[in-house]
Amino acid sequence: MPLTLTVIQGPANGQQVTVTPEQSPRTVGRSPVSDVCVPDEWLSDRHFAVYFDGARAVLRDLGTAHETYVNGAGVTECDVGDGDQIAAGQSFFAVSITADVAAPADDAELTAEELYQGMRNGPRDRVRWALRDEPHALYAVVDVASEASLIEKINRSGEQFCAFDETADPSDPGELAPVLVALSREGDLIVDLIEETWGHKSAVFLTSEGEFHDVFAHLVGQVNYGTDGEVRATPFHSPEGLYETLARCDHDEAEDFFGPITAFLAESENPDELLRFQRSDGGVAVESIPVGS
Helix, strand or coil: CCEEEEEEECCCCCCEEEECHHHCCEEEECCCCCCEECCCCCCCCCCEEEEECCCCEEEEECCCCCCEEECCEEECEEEECCCCEEEECCEEEEEECCCCCCCCCCCCCCCHHHHHHHHHCCHHHHHHHHHHCCCCEEEEEEECCCCCCHHHHHHHHCCCEEECCCCCECCECCCCCEEEEEECCCCCHHHHHHHHHCCCCCEEEEEECCCHHHHHHHHHCCCEECCCCCEEECCCCCHHHHHHHHHCCCHHHHHHHHCCEEEEEEECCCCCEEEEEEEECCEEEEEEEECCC
């Protein structure tokens, strides 16, 4: 069973925060930039983080103005266990843990630096943090023909999605099956997508102030379909195709290509680097975001 934090007092009374070893660490705060958003105006945007390896849990205050308390004592970092109580902002969280995963062989103390590295320096974790820092709604185009296991996770996630070829058989999508998916920053799907696609170049992320149907309608107009209705090619379903398209764009072509999209984000040829593309006066500007250790 995972670690569970339950709000027992405060504006979000009853809300639960789940932390599993696979999704550790998780940040809690009042803003969607946190993994878990708790509507408490006295919380910081990212107030605290909880690391959990299946047997041991560590809480770290993230430099907040109002501190974080464990069992009444102000802390910057400490172990937490079953039955402990965390106070942050105007909220109180009860800790519940059942340690059913073997503890690591090394019982040495987890240092602040090790916790920080665990939170920030794993490439997939840093990609997740970078995407969640984006100010607008987050989407992904995923080629489920390359990552077939993802279609089931997308279906289970409850996130809004639509295939560019709606006639395709999900169990046999063919050679190319791009799907547009809306991503909640606090949902599990963003974790699954990064875990499954990073290093395989089978997903492109994008942000937009537009609604899902606006983004889909814009992108579908750029898809190359065969006479049988199957998707033959797109300029955006893979990082390589995206790079090639954007490299040729002048200002007007970039305006047409981006449409309602604020930015495209995709892994570089170097998997320790996330590239962010947005419109500029000269066409397209590229920002390199390091995500390696």
